[in-house]
Amino acid sequence: MVSAWRVLNESLPQHRSSCGADLTHQLIRGLYGTEIRVKEQARDALGVHPTEGGRPLVGSEPFVKKPSTVPFLVLFMIISLFACSHTFGGEPQGGEQIVVAHGAEGFQVVQSQVEEMGAFFREHTPFETTAQELRRYTVCAYLFATEARQSGLSLPENFKPLAPVHATVALAELYLDHVLHHYPLDPAVIESYYRAHSDEFDRTQGDEQAKASSPDVPPWQKVEPIIRERLLSMKKNELRQTHCDVLRQRYRVEEEEQR
Amino acid sequence: MKSVGTFIVALGLFEMFLVALGAPISHAAETRISIVVSGSQSQKFNNWPNAALAQAFIDYWKFFIDGNHEGAYAAEAPHFRFLYGEDRYSPYFFGATKSGIYEVQAMDPVLKGDFCAEIPIYVMKKLANGEITRFGMRDRWIQVQGRWYHLLRDPIAFPGV
Numbered sequence: 085m086v087s088a089w090r091v092l093n094e095s096l097p098q099h100r101s102s103c104g105a106d107l108t109h110q111l112i113r114g115l116y117g118t119e120i121r122v123k124e125q126a127r128d129a130l131g132v133h134p135t136e137g138g139r140p141l142v143g144s145e146p147f148v149k150k151p152s153t154v155p156f157l158v159l160f161m162i163i164s165l166f167a168c169s170h171t172f173g174g175e176p177q178g179g180e181q182i183v184v185a186h187g188a189e190g191f192q193v194v195q196s197q198v199e200e201m202g203a204f205f206r207e208h209t210p211f212e213t214t215a216q217e218l219r220r221y222t223v224c225a226y227l228f229a230t231e232a233r234q235s236g237l238s239l240p241e242n243f244k245p246l247a248p249v250h251a252t253v254a255l256a257e258l259y260l261d262h263v264l265h266h267y268p269l270d271p272a273v274i275e276s277y278y279r280a281h282s283d284e285f286d287r288t289q290g291d292e293q294a295k296a297s298s299p300d301v302p303p304w305q306k307v308e309p310i311i312r313e314r315l316l317s318m319k320k321n322e323l324r325q326t327h328c329d330v331l332r333q334r335y336r337v338e339e340e341e342q343r
Numbered sequence: 344m345k346s347v348g349t350f351i352v353a354l355g356l357f358e359m360f361l362v363a364l365g366a367p368i369s370h371a372a373e374t375r376i377s378i379v380v381s382g383s384q385s386q387k388f389n390n391w392p393n394a395a396l397a398q399a400f401i402d403y404w405k406f407f408i409d410g411n412h413e414g415a416y417a418a419e420a421p422h423f424r425f426l427y428g429e430d431r432y433s434p435y436f437f438g439a440t441k442s443g444i445y446e447v448q449a450m451d452p453v454l455k456g457d458f459c460a461e462i463p464i465y466v467m468k469k470l471a472n473g474e475i476t477r478f479g480m481r482d483r484w485i486q487v488q489g490r491w492y493h494l495l496r497d498p499i500a501f502p503g504v
Contacts (some may be wrong), residue, residue, distance in 0.1 A: 177485065246436075269425075270421065270425070271488075272487050272488050273421045273422045273423040273425045274419075274422075274490065276420045276422040276423075276485060276487045276492065277422040279420075279458050279459055279485035279486065279487060280420060280422060280460055280483075280494055280501050280504065281486055282455065282456060282458070283455075286456075294351040314503075315425060315426065318426055318502075318503045319425070319426060
């Protein structure tokens with residue numbers, strides 16, 4: 085026996101995916117009562133097409149007996165979709181957003197942005213994270229992106245985001261790279277790393293060779309960009325957090341309690 | 344102990360030599376364990392690149408012995424301190440200092456260029472059952488801006504150093 089809710093669900097995949105079938109089933113049963121019957125057995129008869137009042141039934145035709153009016157079905161779909169959006173926690177109506185964090189200069193992050201970020205990472209990266217970390221990352225990403233725009237940074241014109249939130253993520257990373265690029269590194273740190281990895285650097289650009297080519301320039305200065313990149317990439321996550329905390333203070337960000 | 348037995352000289356002798364060289368000696372509080380240096384009486388310090396390295400070595404291991412993690416951390420290489428804060432270093436340091444080490448024996452340093460040195464050391468350790476064990480390692484040092492720094496390399500605890 086194929087029930088009417090199945091007919092309805094099959095006719096509207098989007099509705100089926102977002103709303104429980106049970107609810108639709110209940111709605112239709114309540115409205116049609118016991119009048120709903122489906123001629124399922126007729127489908128199984130090989131070569132014999134069922135008839136409805138002398139008219140043959142075809143496969144695409146809904147098998148709802150009475151009342152079999154399309155307007156009713158459309159009405160049920162609208163009602164059930166409306167019920168779903170409220171029953172299963174859909175977006176609040178009328179543009180209401182759940183604010184996750186807010187701060188100075190109109191800075192605000194809402195729950196839907198956190199969810200969008202989570203969906204993006206689930207789809208495009210192998211990383212898994214907790215709800216709390218995701219929320220913290222999202223707030224930081226939007227802070228970085230805001231600061232990036234204020235600093236005049238922008239993504240390349242040929243950048244093609246994989247999702248709308250990807251542009252925010254990329255802009256945030258661009259800003260972090262900008263911060264790292266200008267990070268003041270003590271020359272002693274550069275020299276120290278060079279000395280510690282002298283075997284490696286001497287192979288490619290030894291002290292003697294460096295001295296011979298330009299005696300006034302210390303050998304580590306020639307590989308400074310390489311060393312900077314290595315050190316800062318190792319330090320990136322820590323610096324990301326540190327700089328995020330700085331921006332949180334600057335924008336006086338307050339976070340709402342997690343629900 | 345046997346392998347270095349006849350070459351081991353007490354830390355006091357080492358300090359006397361440094362005094363003779365005119366190097367300033369820092370006297371830490373009374374230590375639980377001792378630092379001993381290998382080499383014959385006449386040659387034991389000849390192979391050390393300079394008194395500054397010897398002093399840095401003694402200072403570092405005294406910090407270690409005394410459980411002075413701030414002093415030991417300050418003696419680590421600048422790029423190490425850039426990468427890893429004291430919050431990461433201290434638990435590692437205290438884990439090492441509480442492991443029953445009672446003596447550090449230093450062999451002749453091996454110079455690698457003008458700015459790097461490796462000092463083979465034997466660390467004597469007393470196990471919980473009273474058994475004595477010894478393990479060898481290379482204690483690495485680098486000279487940065489004229490000062491010798493310890494180079495702690497533990498790829499598991501501190502990768503990338």
